[in-house]
Amino acid sequence: MTSSITFEKAIKRLEEIVKELESGDIEIEKALTIFEEGTKLSKICAKKLLNIEKRIEILKKGEKGEDILELFQGIDEE
Amino acid sequence: MKIESISEKRNVYSIAELTKKIKFILEENFSNIWVQGEISNCRKATSGHIYFTLKDEAAVIKAVLFRGYQRAVRFELADGLNVIVHGSVDVFDKRGEYQIIVDLIEPVGLGALQLAFEQLKEKLQKEGLFDESHKKQIPAFPDTIGVITSPTGAALRDILNVVERRYKGIRVIIYPVLVQGEGAAEEIADAIKKANLRGDADVLIVGRGGGSIEDLWPFNEEIVARAIYHSEKPIISAVGHEIDYTISDFVADLRAPTPSAAAELVVKNKQELLKRSKELSMRLYSSLERMISQKKEKASYYSAELLLRRINALINEKNLILDDVSRSLSNQIEACLTKNRGRFEKAVGQLNALSPLNTLARGFAIISKLPENKPVFSISDVNKGDEIKTRLKDGVLSSRIHQIIENT
Numbered sequence: 001m002t003s004s005i006t007f008e009k010a011i012k013r014l015e016e017i018v019k020e021l022e023s024g025d026i027e028i029e030k031a032l033t034i035f036e037e038g039t040k041l042s043k044i045c046a047k048k049l050l051n052i053e054k055r056i057e058i059l060k061k062g063e064k065g066e067d068i069l070e071l072f073q074g075i076d077e078e
Numbered sequence: 079m080k081i082e083s084i085s086e087k088r089n090v091y092s093i094a095e096l097t098k099k100i101k102f103i104l105e106e107n108f109s110n111i112w113v114q115g116e117i118s119n120c121r122k123a124t125s126g127h128i129y130f131t132l133k134d135e136a137a138v139i140k141a142v143l144f145r146g147y148q149r150a151v152r153f154e155l156a157d158g159l160n161v162i163v164h165g166s167v168d169v170f171d172k173r174g175e176y177q178i179i180v181d182l183i184e185p186v187g188l189g190a191l192q193l194a195f196e197q198l199k200e201k202l203q204k205e206g207l208f209d210e211s212h213k214k215q216i217p218a219f220p221d222t223i224g225v226i227t228s229p230t231g232a233a234l235r236d237i238l239n240v241v242e243r244r245y246k247g248i249r250v251i252i253y254p255v256l257v258q259g260e261g262a263a264e265e266i267a268d269a270i271k272k273a274n275l276r277g278d279a280d281v282l283i284v285g286r287g288g289g290s291i292e293d294l295w296p297f298n299e300e301i302v303a304r305a306i307y308h309s310e311k312p313i314i315s316a317v318g319h320e321i322d323y324t325i326s327d328f329v330a331d332l333r334a335p336t337p338s339a340a341a342e343l344v345v346k347n348k349q350e351l352l353k354r355s356k357e358l359s360m361r362l363y364s365s366l367e368r369m370i371s372q373k374k375e376k377a378s379y380y381s382a383e384l385l386l387r388r389i390n391a392l393i394n395e396k397n398l399i400l401d402d403v404s405r406s407l408s409n410q411i412e413a414c415l416t417k418n419r420g421r422f423e424k425a426v427g428q429l430n431a432l433s434p435l436n437t438l439a440r441g442f443a444i445i446s447k448l449p450e451n452k453p454v455f456s457i458s459d460v461n462k463g464d465e466i467k468t469r470l471k472d473g474v475l476s477s478r479i480h481q482i483i484e485n486t
Contacts, residue, residue, distance in 0.1 A: 006280060007351075008219040014358050021365035028370070035366045042359040048221070049247065049352050056238065058229060058252040059272075067276070072252055075235050 005041075007048045014041040094171070101169040104176055108167035113139070113178060114186065117159045128155055132163065132178070140177035141165070147181045153194035160186040191291050195298050198325055202300070207307045213331045214312040217280050219351065220344050222249040224279025224311070226269045229254040232287035233316065233337035240341035245348040251279055257286035262296035267305035274310050282309065283340045284326060285316030297324035306330055316340035444469040448476070457482050 017038040020026055026034075056072040091099075115132030122128050126145035131138045141163065143151070164182040169175070185193045202208065223241075227233045229252055241250060253269040256262040266284065273282055284306065286294070296302060297317045306313050306329045315330035316337040327333040334340035445454040448465040460466065460479055468475040 006217075006219075006221045008217045008221070008280065011219055011355060011358070014355070014362070018358055018361045018365060021362065021369060026369070031366060031369055035362065038362045039359075042355060042362060045355040045358075046352075049348060049355065055247075055249040056241070056252070057250070058254060060254075067272070069251065072229075072250075075230055075238075 005044060007045060010041045010044045010048075014038055014045065017041070097169065097171050097174065101171065104167045104169055110164070110166060111178075112162055112164050114160070114162045115139070117155060117161060118157050120155050120157050130155065130157075132161075140175065141180050142177055143180045143183065150181075151183050152190050153185060154197050155183070156197075159193075162186055189291075191295065191298075195325065198298065198300055198303070199328065202303055202325065202329065207303060208328045212307070216312050216314060216332050216343065218344075219346055220248070220280035222251060222279045223341075223344055224251050224253060224273045224282040226253045226255055226266060226273065226282060226284045227286055227337070228257045231257060233257075233285050236287070236336070236338040237283065237341040240338055241345050244342075244345045245351070247348065248345055256296075258289065258293045258296060263299035263302050266296055267301045270302075270305040270309050270313070277311075279311060281344055282311050282313045283316055283334075283337065283344075284313055284330070285334075285337050285340065286318065287337065288318040288322065294318050294322060294324055297326040299325070302326055303329045314340045314343060441471075457484060 017034045020034060021031060021038075057069040058072040060068050060070050062068045113132060115134050117130050118133055118138075120128065120130040126148075128143040128148065130141050130143075132141050133139075143155070162184050163178065163180045165178045165180040167176055168179045170177065184190055188196070206212070225234060225237055227237075234252065238250070241248060251273075253273055255265040255269045257266070270282065270284065273279055284297075284302075286297070294317055297315070303325045306315070306326055312331045314332045314334050315324070315326040316334040316339065317324045317326055318336075320335035323333075332343070334343060446452055446467050446469070447454050447460055448467055451467065452459070454460055454466065460482070462479055462482055464479050466477055466479060468477065
């Protein structure tokens with residue numbers, strides 16, 4: 001499953017699909033197609049929400065001045 | 079007094095000597111002075127020095143602010159500003175002129191920073207940097223949040239606390255920058271550009287914790303304002319406390335009163351999100367079910383028998399009314415009615431044309447599944463072995479399905 005789509009986009013599209021289906025004003029073939037899309041999106045949303053891995057990163061400069069993302073180790077209070 | 083006696087006491091200065099004396103007197107007595115007046119004829123020379131005159135109701139004096147001293151003056155010099163300047167009087171021998179060499183300027187009334195703030199605010203507003211139409215929508219459920227702030231500051235701590243409390247699954251990328259002092263504005267502006275280039279965050283929070291107006295100053299700098307304006311990623315500005323307003327707040331797509339509040343706007347409660355996506359999934363399933371049952375109902379409504387029955391009922395009803403009316407009305411009205419009857423009959427004809435029975439006459443068939451006589455629209459409506467009824471223009475065939483072949 002591609003989860004390159006953001007949660008925001010997934011849930012927005014899911015809302016659109018539900019609205020369209022609820023309006024009833026739609027061909028049955030199209031309804032089935034977007035229904036299928038909707039089930040995929042709802043799975044993506046659930047998967048994203050269940051991911052509880054903490055990901056706080058900080059952008060640092062590498063030796064050659066290149067950007068590197070490092071896991072953030074917490075704040076050293078000054 | 080006779081002219082001779084004056085000439086006898088003559089002491090003739092050369093211009094240089096006189097000027098030297100004047101220069102000595104003026105520069106000795108008027109160094110390190112404060113003068114208040116209104117700026118006029120203000121102009122910046124190509125050398126970078128700023129020349130202006132200070133005036134009040136009675137007099138004017140020339141003044142110059144050399145380029146090297148301009149960094150200390152935060153606001154823009156402009157005609158009409160009432161200021162207090164510090165400096166020394168200088169005599170320019172070659173021109174026989176004197177002027178004040180200014181090394182410090184303060185506006186009268188407002189503080190210098192306040193004035194600079196107002197000036198920049200007005201300038202950027204005129205340019206349209208605060209226009210509502212340019213503001214971008216803040217994503218309600220971003221996957222990744224970029225935070226442009228000090229990696230050791232209170233703002234970051236507050237933001238991470240909100241993340242910890244609400245939803246640990248969200249990704250946070252910290253773009254560490256200085257948030258006060260020399261070079262801070264440039265770093266903030268660069269980080270905004272970098273975040274846009276990298277494109278890894280869906281929304282950016284730019285800010286810092288509370289502090290004095292000097293501490294917050296980078297967020298009032300033009301370079302930061304322009305970087306925010308040109309950002310393609312939506313930006314929430316979160317500078318200081320609720321009462322602190324900065325230029326960044328006006329340019330940003332959204333102003334949050336504090337860094338915590340900024341985080342709360344984009345880090346949604348995980349439970350809420352779960353509830354919301356569950357609810358949507360449920361609606362998804364029920365809407366499809368409801369739609370299918372509606373379509374079925376509609377299909378049976380238009381089945382051949384029903385339609386025919388409805389048409390006949392309609393015709394009978396109209397005929398009854400017509401008979402009734404025509405019997406009771408005068409000839410004249412009857413003539414009018416005849417005309418209407420023509421229209422009515424035409425309508426009935428049109429209705430007949432729509433009848434599925436006419437379609438049958440053209441060689442099409444209506445198929446229904448027995449025993450419930452349910453109309454068949456698709457191969458998925460029947461199974462192998464089902465008994466079906468095929469209605470043609472002149473009769474009915476009854477048959478059993480022995481093979482189902484799907485269109486490829």
